[in-house]
Amino acid sequence: MKYSKATNYALHTMVFLMAAGGGKPVGVQPLAERQGVSPTYLSKILTKLVKAGLIESASGANGGYRIRRHQEDISFLDVIHAIEGTASLFECSMEHSAECLIDQEMRRAEEQMEQYLRDKKLVDLAGKMAKAR
Amino acid sequence: MKYSKATNYALHTMVFLMAAGGGKPVGVQPLAERQGVSPTYLSKILTKLVKAGLIESASGANGGYRIRRHQEDISFLDVIHAIEGTASLFECSMEHSAECLIDQEMRRAEEQMEQYLRDKKLVDLAGKMAKAR
């Protein structure tokens, strides 16, 4: 029960892409080098973000990744769901007669966390991160 | 990023032990049979609950497990921490100069969920579960 490293990479990459702005795309190499991860692996992660519609990719020379326009209100939850999936953290999987009460409470607890992450926008950190790093 | 089945087993067992009361201990067989899991595996899970001080074990014939007295205010979080550990769900693991802002936000989000689970007491469900099952 931990968040995967991929989520960590994805969040950091998103913040950096936001700081870079919507100009020319950023290649995988500088992004990977900055985080100390192999470019090929990071590209697999970024592919998920592309499919989720959070960023867009540009093929060919001078290609790379770029934040999607008009989506600077992307939340933490958007990124996490793109990487980890949207499935519930807890599933009872027992054959109860009715709906499992434990399951209900666990899902409500999870909803508390998700609500917080839904309200937190990445763009709030972009500025601070740029100078902190 | 999912809760383990062990947590599910632990929560269900705790609720059932509460419904059973603090009289004579309950053996592993009936508990395991009810949840469709092998007794030996369940015993490993319950050992963690014992070490966390949530339940106590009685060796020998007519032995088994029993809820600890004066602890009917056991919360969901107590059980989860006993099984999953108390480590944070998110760890940045990057060599930033300062504290990672992403890490801070993720921990706050997690704290939202934990707070909910800390307030939820198992005893609230014990009665309902008894008749629902």
Next chain:
DNA sequence: GCGTGATTACTCGGATACAAGATGTCCGAGTTTGAGCGG
């Protein structure tokens, strides 16, 4: 100068390898209860 082809710098996707953790089983050891047996 201008098109055309080759080269280069990228992303994309699948296949594969590796490691770690979750899940589950097996077995021997210790512990308590209770029955049986002999005095």
Next chain:
DNA sequence: CCGCTCAAACTCGGACATCTTGTATCCGAGTAATCACGC
């Protein structure tokens, strides 16, 4: 009736086996920009 012994019913702990998932690498394919070359 009493005490002793022994068997049965348990938990406990470690050592495995297995399966899934996360992590990571490699390679071929496609794509776009740029450069070189010939007309």
